[in-house]
Amino acid sequence: MSERPRLVRAGRAMAVATAVSRITGFVRTLALVAALGLGTRLLDAYTAANVTPNTIYELVMGGALASVLVPLLVRTAADDSVDGDLFAQRLLSLVVYGLSIVVIVTIIVAPFIVGLSVPGFTPGQRELAVVFTRYFMPQILFYGVSATLSAVLNARGRFAAPMWAPVANNLVVIVTAVSFLLIGGTGRLESLTQGQTLLLSVGTSAGVAVQMAVLLLSGRRAGFRPRLHADPRGIGVRRIAAMAGWTIASVSAAQAVFVVITRLASHAGPGAVAVYSNAGTLFQLPYAVIAVTVITGVLPRLSRAAADRDLGRVIADLSQSLRLTGVVLVPVAAALITLGPRLTTVLFDHGNASPAAARLTGLVLAAYGLALVPFAAYQIMLRVFYALGDTRTPALISVVVSTVTVGTCLAAARLYHGPHLVVALAACSAIAYTTGLLLTAYALRRRMGRLDGHRLLNAHVRMLVAAALAAPATAGTAWVVGSATGTTWTASLLTVTVAAAAGGGLYALIARALRITEFRTLTAALRPHNL
Template sequence: MADQPRLIHTGRAMAAATLVSRITGFARTVALIAALGLGTRLLDAYTAANVTPNTIYELVMGGAVASVLVPLLVRTAADKSVDGDLFAQRLLSLVVYGLAVVVIVTIVAAPLIVGLTVPGFSPAQHDLAVVFTRFFMPQILFYGMSATLAAILNARGRFAVPMWAPVANNLVVIATALIFLAIGGSGRLVELTRAQTLLLSVGTSTGVAAQMIVLAVAGRRAGFPLRLRADPRGIAVRRIAAMAGWTVASVAAAQVVFVVLTRLASQAGPGAVSVYSNAYTLFQLPYAVIAVTVITGVLPRMSRSAAARDLPQITADLSQSLRLTGVALVPVAAALIVLGPDLTTMLFDHGNASAGAAHLTGAVLAAYGLALVPFAGYQIMLRVYFALGDSRTPALISVTVSAAILATSLTATRVASGPDLLIALAGCSAVAYALGCAVTAQLLRRRIGRIDGHHLIASHSRMLVAGAVAGLGAAAVAHALGPSAGSAVIIGAAAAAGAGVYALAARLLRISEFTAMTAALRVRGAS
């Protein structure tokens, strides 16, 4: 328990940066929905095209960042016989050259990619998605450079700056959406002009480029000489490929899930792709602000402990990470389950958006709320294997979870359709992540001897009780106010009531993690 304030202190700056990043990310989502219209064919085409470079990047490289690059750079920094700057330059060069080839190939293959991912699109939607996709593909290179630069900064103890970088991306895209509205853009695909298409295409990719530039400047200020090497050899490429191979397999399985779920959503009705995508984006917000902050801060520490074979310290860091993440995410999950439709109505029912689509997004988000805590715990535990240099075991676990999502989702198509199918797909993910969390915990206990299981179970049981009581309190307030009160009033009153009940229950149940978290926040506020 004595180390908890230190972990909280380490994560405060990262949490603040991530929070601002995600808030501006929400503003970006709201701006795009207001401009392109939630539930429209135009937003569906834009969304399908814009997630494609992310998907390909994750398949080619994304998973290797957390599992390979950060631990590898930490170990290299500790090896005095290796020139750390030269190693990082060659690593960055390898990423640039490799992803440049990927960009060229995917631009050419854009029609095939769109046809594979969204077969339910009309011909006009398909053609527009192809245009958007070709403009968006350079983002793959920008994402790869950003991730490598962020890994270099993290290995040097600079955690907060990489989390501020997406703010630049969000601001550029917000400006793009506002300009689109200012020049008369609407949510009707048939009214889209070439100038508006070019604005959306170039503006969106420019945002990702701005994020990369921020990280490049931060790297220079941190003392990293940004320079591409003509010959990127000398960084043990075969070893990196071997370590990343299993990760690529797990990411490939995840992308198969993404493609299948997108295909299913595209056939659930007009606007269904953007509804499902925006619900998932909202679900990821609390995970990113809280769990990713903890993961980013603790992974280098775990990597150093693993290098020293200090398994007790790894167990201590893991236990603290899971408990601190849980105490913060449990009430958020309760809020998503109870207030999901009101939240999305307040956020998205503006401009060209459809009120029905906004409400449906909240229903999908409520189903995703069930997945929040097990998903975060599952992801944190996987990072222990990466710190130990084992990419095979987490890959096999991830493939199992992906298979579970596919099996349950395909089964869901037999009993649900239309809007109900979108809710069912989110519920299927919750079931699969709960399975993954349980399996990972058992395997990890065998690997490192203990994971502080009794302490974790006792703490999370009390958190779940407090969260359930808080959720009931929030639901009671929302029911008492009724729909006529308006979404903003309902959310404000219900959230305040739920937070108060959770704080009271946490104190009555003696949840020490809640006390540590609030004490650290009070110290921060006083400073």
């Protein structure tokens, strides 16, 4: 009997929202690359400053919000003795007050933060990065409020709205980048005026503020009134802190990884920081559209099943999530590996971007392709522990993964230098996430007794066989078309389109021949009469 595509159909709206969000996010990336120039010191300074608020937010609160609050809000909603709205309002108040203090402190110590994260920058880059960083720090508060409102909406079964909100952010930044070009902005750091700096600074932070405003409006439409309380106590801060303590430890380890990699990349040559960051952003696209949609949709269900002590349902949802994610991400990973440089030439070789930097981004992306499937599976499996109320085990595993990442990256830095180093850094992530996947699977099996392992292994082996057979056709088609058309942007676009169609079509045929039921489930759910 064919499997009913519950997760696919239930998550269709989320998938559409996430896809639009990520697509506009890539248009945003392309606009910034065209405006500031991939491979330039200007884009490196902007990139280093723009990721800093995200890093600090994750370090201070992001991991706790993502992994603890949704299960906690779900349990609170099921408890008739607790006023769910009052609980959420006090929680939001605590986030606002706490992160406001963080914003003030980080603005003051911005020079130290920049010096720590990018020691390889020139004095001019460092000075500009400090200016950008100070303008970008309020984003920490905006991200915190947005994440809290998203958790409230998710706990109430509203999944699509939080995934649409980043679209507003992306659109504001796209307008900012286009405006920068229209007023004569170039990729040269030396020619940047005060007005252009202010435009980039205010426009970027305004995007996150608009994203927060969209979620505030969505919360009100869902019946939640986002009021601040002078006294945010009464929500069990100690209990939340205890639950989030291990998560904060794992997030801290992950941010240590970010600092190490950014420091190493800043020594790899002009533009290396932005090259590595843009490849990572592209790597996250398929993961976000597919895996994050599954994670967001399944976490409240896993939390309810865990609360009911229904481990059978937990295992069934986990197995289906991993298999439906894998059937899409396995061929996507193969495509990234075989078509990476051509793909990034199509995406990034515009405006002030350097063709050499665009190609290097593709090589980094190809190395990242090795990590896509292990990373997605690892992230999905970690959520089961959070649903079970266990933050200690995933935190310990995450610390091990971060340790492996740092160790392999430092070893790579001894073996590789210059542009080759950023490719090696991406390859290190594949080693780390595969380690995390194996450790997480082992720990879950011990915790729950079984993992539907035979079915998972059988399905993924078939997917890998199908992708392995389709990959040579993809590479061969790319070589033939590329040899005939050359390496221009138009030629790369034609090569990627034809090669992807050939590889994707062959994968679909082999998947049917191998009777990969997840592929049939997916295609059945996407047929027009099911949309």
